[in-house]
Amino acid sequence: MKGYKKYYSRKILWYLLTLIIAVILNFTLPRLMPGNPVANIAAQTAQGMTDATAIQKVYAQYAEAFGVDKPLYQQFFIWLKNLLHGDLGVSFSQYPRPVSEIIASGVWWTVCLQLPAIIVGWFLGNLLGAVAAYIRKGFDKVILPAFLFASNIPAFGMATILLTVFAIQLKWAPTSGGYGFDLIPNFSAAFILSVLDHYKLPFLSIVLVTIGGQAVGMRSMAIYELNADYVKYSRFLGIKDKKIVGYVFRNAMLPQITGLAMSIGTMVGGALVAEIIFSYPGIGSTLLSAITGRDYPLISACTLIITIMVLLANLFVEMIYGLIDPRIKAAQME
């Protein structure tokens, strides 16, 4: 474990640097939008007022509260300072709710939905892909096109189809939301059961889409490995097939793990849009309402939290990769 210190500290440093750049991008890009979003919300408050000075006062107050009257770089440092204190400003569209509160209420729904779904989908996909590569005939002929097609259905499409078939036609699951509309979030059995009931379909839609893509990738990786010289040599040596498959699986897994690290961002993006279909109370739906309400503090916070989640997931995958890949292991031991 000692040898890993350098590897890990380099990885963490690199991710910190990425995070800083992502934060800067997150701040600047939405603020380049033409028009004055503060004017909109101030106009709502000033509605019905006739006194010109009172209206002006309202505008000035809002401009100060949102800090848009200062130059951009000053806004950035104020924003950064607040960010480090966990203060992401006040939402425009759900005024006066703080953004951090809205994000906090959504983020766990998204994490609890996507993390298990992507992991389960990834494992099942790799398993099926490896089996398809090993068996080849028959099984492969059916499985491969099916998975290839499944992996090309967009996540929101899969969500819509599942919703139509299982929630609306067969009525096996509720159509929308994260829990029954008549319940208040608590730890009662009724609430947890309702949450699980609402969890089924979004979970399944993400798993199915992930399985398709992973199985196709794993299959070609495993075929590539099965044709490698070491497999033939092992066969000549008379090593049992079971053991060879073990080797092949391990070697084919490595690129799949790197692939996972690289595609997590895309997967999360797709799954967020799938959330919207189910009106799941996560970050995806929050993002949609933020965009509809032209609420830039909330958009910025949503994209920031998505970036942080993806970066953390990536860092985690890369750390595991370091443990699994024997080449990195050997390099650390020197």
Add this chain to the structure above:
Amino acid sequence: MKNTIKQLRHSSQFMVGFVILVAILLLIIIYPIFVTADPLEMVGRGTFFKPGTYVSVVDAVTDGASTQKSYTLNLDTSASRLNARLSMEDREAMVDWLVRFGGVAEGGISTSDDDVPALLELWSEKYDSTNPQKGLIAAKKKYYVRLDKSLKELNNSTDMILAAQGEDGLEQTGTIADDSYVNVKDIANQRTFILGTDNFGRDVLTELVAATKTSIIIGLIAGVVATAIGLFLGLFAGFIGGVVDDFIMFVTNLFTVIPSFVILILISYSVGASARGVTMVAVIIGLTSWPWTTRSVRSQVISLRNRDHVNMSKLSGHSVIRIILVDILPYVASYVVMAFILQISSGILAEAQLSMLGLGPATTTTATLGLMMNWAMTYTAHLNGSWWAYFPVILTIALISFSLNLMNTGLDQVFNPTLRD
């Protein structure tokens, strides 16, 4: 080249993908030749009309009343008419009444289409409005009286009388017999909506064809932009190496880790709705999806950089641009083509996802697959059972992406013999 094409023709995956893609392209090209109507014309006044042929009611009635254009067919009209007109709710109410007051055993009669004649027979036999009907509220009792009356009218089907507003009240102008039919071909005003209409009353099929075309164009623009940037940076980084390589790879790694979806949202939002046309969205998608191409091109170039023929070129004093174009580009061309194909399909998908978030092309003059999906979801087509408004869109996106990926796999097998079956 000739050999490559020959191999591709033998690759079943490539050919299947190719055929699907060509079929979609042909549909896009040929369909507008025959259907010249504006794809965004709001034909229907109302939302989500079912797929089918719509005939003018006035034409059907006038044709039915005229002797030349009406035909008498010896068919039983009452049964199917009853099935169509007697709603499930009414049937359930009838069964309910019969079980409660008519002395019929529970489960003795069902509400299915086959049982309708039997149900009606039982009803006319048992129903009696003078029955005390204990436990029924007055409104329900009146409902049953109305139901009974309308059933009697349905049962003794007589000729329908046509009337027109005359000088002193209505005057009879003609009759339509119960067994008279008209031929759909004779009706002057009719329109077939193969996939129904959408929330704005537009013909979904025509709109879908136009939207597919726009989406493919978006995919192509995004693919060209992403591939051009990726290829340029990859060649540059791989061939020159050193600090340039380090810097380009730093930026590339940065943008592979920061989700492109997030950058896409931020840029699309910043651009503002007024500037977000189809081309703009396509270019933005292209600008966020180059890192993959850069990485793969760079690693290819690095492995090529010290090959003998490249060194030979260097020794001969050829310029860097010439070496890249003549000695390196042909070797990475296959990767670039494959990356380009994948960029097209991911570009189409990215547009769809952006549009679903409300950040797609802000236009009312063209449709894209993503916008169609967005409209259908906004008007809750998925909750009210209007499958024709969203399912064809999902299927089209999946088919385009499926065909492109199949072609990509086929190309991969031709270029990497180890992957061949």
